[in-house]
Amino acid sequence: MSSPTGPANGLPVRMPRPRPAGRHRRPEPAVAPEGAPALVLAVPGAPSAASRGLAEEILSIGRSELPGLDGRIGYLEGDDSDGSEFPSLAGVLTAVAQERSARAEFARAAGHEVPAPTGPDAVVVPLLVGPDGDLLRRARQALMDSSAAAELADVLGPHPLLAEGLHVRLSEAGLARADRARLFTVTTAADGIILATTGGEEAVQAAGITGMLLAARLAVPVKAAALDQEGSVAAIAEQLRAEGSTQLALAPYLIGPEVAEGLLDTACKEAGCATGEVLGAYPALGKLAVAQYSAALGITQGASAH
Secondary structure (H helix, E strand, C coil): CCECCECCCCCCCCCCCCCCCHHHCCCCCCCCCCCCCEEEEEECCCCCHHHHHHHHHHHHHHHHHCCCCCEEEEECCCCCCCCCCCCEHHHHHHHHHHHHHHHHHHHHHCCCCCCCCCCCCEEEEECCCCCCHHHHHHHHHHHHHCCCCEEECCCCCCCHHHHHHHHHHHHHCCCCCCCCCCCCCCCCCCCEEEEEECCHHHHHHHHHHHHHHHHHHHCCCEEEEECCCCCHHHHHHHHHHHCCCCCEEEEECCCCCCCCCCHHHHHHHHHCCEECCCCCCCHHHHHHHHHHHHHHHCCCCCCCCC
């Protein structure tokens, strides 16, 4: 027989665990509002199956961050011929606007009241970690060439998550400890890092912020250089050696499609150092793309990038 306070035999009663409240409670993920603008990734460089796979993976991560997200891919050097798997950014934006208009017409034909559209048809997120004047001008031109009302979001960096990604790529190449708190050494670990980017001096200045975050993680000096400026990487290598670094490594502050083939190899030879891989589809990039999209639209994300 049981009593109001539990079983008669005195065995403990398993009670449901209360849900944590306050700052310890895991935030509920935001959901894209119905009819929200598309997020269009603007992919630089020559289109390829590799760059498409990379962009698709980043969008997949983005959809897990913001369920219901309408994610698209447009190429700054795209091809709008019938059946092309590499459509131009302007072509994708025009298609998004046409689809939005067609949905509204269909709803009206079905007798539904359709409110006047508010906000842009799409938010374009450049697949770049830092500013690149030429590529961003081309993205703006694509917006003007399309028939869409679209907004251009900021590039993905600088951000602490990008410094984390650079650290991971260096450790994968054996050029840095995976965790500086662990008491072991990596015999090939670099004591000076060249943070290599593209986009000229403006990009180098912006990369310097992420470079400071990376230096704090690795406890070694980090200096930024421009891959697309002749002699920049070699000059930074000389500076680091003059300051006492003897084992240098190059950390590509790049996603991948934005850098011309062969530039990284040439830079490594000029600097006489090893290199980590580009960031590629590092998971943080999907989070940052959604964070920039959300910021452009004023969407509050419970599970935004930190």
